[in-house]
Structure formats: structure tokens, C-alpha cells
Amino acid sequence: MSAPGSAEWWTDLAGERPKLSRDLIAEAALRVLDGEGLDALTMRRVAAELDTAAAALYRHVENRDALLVLVVEKVLGEVDPAVPPGGWRERAEWFARGFRAALTRHPAIAPLLVSVPTLGPNALKAFEGGLRVAAEAGFPDELAVASCQAIAFVVRGFAVLQAGDIDPLVVAAGSLGGVAPGALPKVEAFSADAQPTQADELFEFVLASVLDGLAARFLAVTGREPG
Incomplete structure (x- = not known):
């Protein structure tokens, strides 16, 4: 020895x-x-x-x-719960993008996001981070929880869609498959000149739309803008 x-x-x-x-x-x-x-x-x-x-x-x-x-818990441990200082919207965007980045690094995890419970320490730490962002912006408790869930649904939904063999986030120009000419004039007009919509761009659009909706709901409930 x-x-x-x-x-x-x-x-x-x-x-x-x-x-x-x-x-x-x-x-x-x-x-x-x-x-x-x-x-x-x-x-x-x-x-x-x-x-x-x-x-x-x-x-x-x-x-x-x-x-x-x-x-799943291991992957959720890659989501940094220490959200940096700033306004509510910037912090919410930072959190959503960090959550999405963790899932994007492990695309095969996607099917588990809708079938495995997420109640472990890492998952709860991530949830705590999201709740802290909402609470510090002045969101009432129920609206804070709903806002975190809405953002999480967007991130998880994109992860599931992007993991599919056929990516529904990309709109392919000219793919009207078997539809009679003239039957769908709006789709035909769009499809003739459309460029593929990249997943990152669409994610940012949907995230912005959700945050716009949450800000509007906050205003309706509290009479002021989120901090």
C-alpha cells in the first residue's frame, strides 16, 4: 500500500x-x-x-x-435562478431565454417535458427565480404564478415542437400539398413570397406577445405598469 x-x-x-x-x-x-x-x-x-x-x-x-x-431534474439544474437586476420585462426575457437554452442543449429531453413531474429541487429553484422576478415587479400572487406558468408553457412548447422530425416552426414557401389552385387564396399569396420563419425569431415574437399580454393584465388588475 x-x-x-x-x-x-x-x-x-x-x-x-x-x-x-x-x-x-x-x-x-x-x-x-x-x-x-x-x-x-x-x-x-x-x-x-x-x-x-x-x-x-x-x-x-x-x-x-x-x-x-x-x-429532467438534471437539465433543469442548468437554468440559472439568479436573475440579474433590471426591469420586469428584461428579467422575464432573460429567464425565458435561459430556460430555453437549457432545453435546447438537450433536445431529446423534449418528450419528457409533458410526461414527467417537475417537483425536484432544481425545478423548484427555477420556479422560485421566476416568482421572484414577478413579485419584485409588484405582481399579485395569483398573477405572479400565472405569469411564470405562461412563460414556462411557451418555452416548453417550443422545445417540444423543435424536437420533432418535421419542424412546424418553419413555414416552407410553396408547400400547398394537393390543395386545388384558388381554394386558399390568402395562403397561396403568402406562400408565393414567404421566407422560412426561423425558430429563434418566432420564439422572440411569441415571448414578446405573451409578455405584452401579461403587462396588460397587470395594468388591468393594479392600474399601473409592472416595475
Whole structure:
């Protein structure tokens, strides 16, 4: 056995594999998800990623459903809850863009956004950040919660749409597929000259529209502009 603190001792430490934990399992699962997709995300595959037996995982994670929850929670941990100072709208935009960026880095997560509960610490920290932005702008409690949910729905919806094989965010010019000429004159006129709408541009448009609506609702409820 090498002496503690010797070069050999440090080399031995570097070669040791850390003990399994839920966090390490979640990290490995996210690597599998990013590299191979959702269908490949199994307990056996994650165990192989960690160079261990599948049975070892079950001591920390009950089943695949629990694994999926941990993966979503891991991605939500990339959303920075520390929203910078500024006006309500700028802070809300910053939060929404940061949330979207985290989901965009892991496109295979999209199907889980509508099927996995998000009540873990990271998810709640992100929600806390959004609520803080609304509360500090003077939003009443119910409107603050609704505003956070509305922004989250926009971000999640775009993530799900963009993850599809056919991207509905892009309007392709001239694709009227089988519609008789003259049957849809407005669509035909638009389609003849339309340029593809990029996802980023459409996201910003929808986000701005939602924030406009929230500001109008705030004004109607409080009689003033959000701070």
C-alpha cells in the first residue's frame, strides 16, 4: 500500500471510480440521452456508461421512470435562478431565454417535458427565480404564478415542437400539398413570397406577445405598469 500523500497514493486515488450516487447516475443518463436519444435510455445502458452492473443502479434509482425524473431534474439544474437586476420585462426575457437554452442543449429531453413531474429541487429553484422576478415587479400572487406558468408553457412548447422530425416552426414557401389552385387564396399569396420563419425569431415574437399580454393584465388588475 502506498504512503498517504505520496505520488503513488495520488495516482491510486485518481484511478479510483467514485461511488455511485443519484447525481452520477443522472449525469450518465443525460450523456446517453444526448448521444443516443430517449429510446436508448435504459437502466442497463446507463449502467454500461458507468461501467457497473445494472443491479448496482437499482440501489439508488428505483426504475426507469425514476431515472427519467432525475434526467429532467438534471437539465433543469442548468437554468440559472439568479436573475440579474433590471426591469420586469428584461428579467422575464432573460429567464425565458435561459430556460430555453437549457432545453435546447438537450433536445431529446423534449418528450419528457409533458410526461414527467417537475417537483425536484432544481425545478423548484427555477420556479422560485421566476416568482421572484414577478413579485419584485409588484405582481399579485395569483398573477405572479400565472405569469411564470405562461412563460414556462411557451418555452416548453417550443422545445417540444423543435424536437420533432418535421419542424412546424418553419413555414416552407410553396408547400400547398394537393390543395386545388384558388381554394386558399390568402395562403397561396403568402406562400408565393414567404421566407422560412426561423425558430429563434418566432420564439422572440411569441415571448414578446405573451409578455405584452401579461403587462396588460397587470395594468388591468393594479392600474399601473409592472416595475
